[in-house]
Amino acid sequence: MAEYCEGGWEKALMQPNVAPFLSGCGLLPFRNPPEPFAETVLPPLPFVFEAFGQLWEIQAQLGVGSSATVYQVGPSESSMSSTAAVKEFMRDLQNGEYGFCKERATLEELQGHKNIVTLFGVFTNNLSVKGPTRCLLLELLDISVSELLLRSCQQGCSLWLIQHCARDMLGALAFIHHQGHVHADLKPRNILWSAEEECFKVIDFGLSFREGNQDVKYIQTDGYRAPEAELQNLLGQAGLQSEIDCTSAVDLWSLGIVLLEMFSGTKLKHTVRTQEWKVNRSAIIDHIFASKGMVNSAIPAYHLRDLIKSMLHDHPGKRITAGAALCSPFFSIPFAPHVEDLMMLPTPVLRLLNVLDENCLEGGKDYEDAVEDLREVCQKYGPIVSLFVPKENPSKGQVFIEYANAGDAKAAQKMLTGKMLAGKLVIATFYPLSAYKKGYLYQTLL
Numbered sequence: 001m002a003e004y005c006e007g008g009w010e011k012a013l014m015q016p017n018v019a020p021f022l023s024g025c026g027l028l029p030f031r032n033p034p035e036p037f038a039e040t041v042l043p044p045l046p047f048v049f050e051a052f053g054q055l056w057e058i059q060a061q062l063g064v065g066s067s068a069t070v071y072q073v074g075p076s077e078s079s080m081s082s083t084a085a086v087k088e089f090m091r092d093l094q095n096g097e098y099g100f101c102k103e104r105a106t107l108e109e110l111q112g113h114k115n116i117v118t119l120f121g122v123f124t125n126n127l128s129v130k131g132p133t134r135c136l137l138l139e140l141l142d143i144s145v146s147e148l149l150l151r152s153c154q155q156g157c158s159l160w161l162i163q164h165c166a167r168d169m170l171g172a173l174a175f176i177h178h179q180g181h182v183h184a185d186l187k188p189r190n191i192l193w194s195a196e197e198e199c200f201k202v203i204d205f206g207l208s209f210r211e212g213n214q215d216v217k218y219i220q221t222d223g224y225r226a227p228e229a230e231l232q233n234l235l236g237q238a239g240l241q242s243e244i245d246c247t248s249a250v251d252l253w254s255l256g257i258v259l260l261e262m263f264s265g266t267k268l269k270h271t272v273r274t275q276e277w278k279v280n281r282s283a284i285i286d287h288i289f290a291s292k293g294m295v296n297s298a299i300p301a302y303h304l305r306d307l308i309k310s311m312l313h314d315h316p317g318k319r320i321t322a323g324a325a326l327c328s329p330f331f332s333i334p335f336a337p338h339v340e341d342l343m344m345l346p347t348p349v350l351r352l353l354n355v356l357d358e359n360c361l362e363g364g365k366d367y368e369d370a371v372e373d374l375r376e377v378c379q380k381y382g383p384i385v386s387l388f389v390p391k392e393n394p395s396k397g398q399v400f401i402e403y404a405n406a407g408d409a410k411a412a413q414k415m416l417t418g419k420m421l422a423g424k425l426v427i428a429t430f431y432p433l434s435a436y437k438k439g440y441l442y443q444t445l446l
Helices: 008-012 098-110 145-151 159-178 227-237 249-264 275-291 298-311 339-344 365-381 406-416 433-438
Strands: 002-004 048-051 054-064 068-075 084-089 119-125 133-138 191-194 199-202 349-353 384-388 399-403 427-431
Touching: 084 098, 098 119, 098 133, 145 249, 145 339, 159 199, 159 249, 159 298, 227 249, 249 275, 249 298, 275 298, 339 427, 349 406, 365 384, 365 399, 365 406, 399 406, 399 433, 406 427, 427 433
Parallel strands: none
Antiparallel strands: 002 119, 048 054, 054 068, 068 084, 084 133, 119 133, 191 199, 349 399, 349 427, 384 399
């Protein structure tokens, strides 16, 4: 039996075929995803299964957790390139469906916000060897903040990237909290990039609860757990009841740690366990920012520092709310993306560097021939919506190709990077579609 969510299946079919770095729904990611249909993993879902009136095939297993498994799936008998993610829940010890019902209900109530993963529908897998299992059909997202941190090589993320992520997550949390929910498991693996919508989205509502009605005994992940949640967990393990209720403030603590990790480029799991962190947290944050001062411009970085500090108060009542945090002066400063950002965050727009020389840009037949040759090469990977070559700085000589979807742009970027065209070594990055549409051509930082 399959059930549709409002606006769901039609929107699902519009999703492109992307090869995700998805660290699905709070589950352990594969550092190198296995080949589709790897013989070493036999999923409870059959390789080909029926849902929503058509056949689907499993293309990859994206993650495995204690209560669910996430797969990348696509129509098995369709020329369309739509793909999605399926989260299949294992039955609990009482053979119940608590985890599935909880996450489904929360997602259905929170649908419609651009920074929350989209739920397309639900269905039952009746062919599992362990009995019928319930499944969520979700939009397929791309790279996670966890993967971005790995790629930063302990150098930290750019202020553009941190600002983008912070604004998106605060927007999501403001909406979640306004609806009376607490996410309760915000961490880098649960923040993923949407290549089509050019934003970060929060996933995995398995530990979420309604504020004032916490029905989850242990919340948050080690390293991102607020002090009151830590105390509650410790008392729970000892069979004691905590007098402090966890509120939406726990999500702001988690986001503060995530942003501090993005700025520093290091995991803080061991740091936040120390007594020094508990006693001298503000001084430790000051030291992190002082040590990075030569890399990041001072004033914007200090605005970020103050924002993070406001999220990391010991007392939950003194922590800034998501709505108030969005008014931080940190968000009033325009940043330009670094080249590394544009290499890692897919969009429908591809930017080619080092393909045209000065003489060619003067116009005439040589210019027309070069542009036509580029169009012929690039349209091998998908329909081209537009192609633009600026003849003035800051992006003089760069080539911008807008594809119909991010999946085509990803395929082109993969194949064109390092390719020799007219004796030149091509450098291919993505580019924000929103900026491209508005004519904003950044002088990207190297």
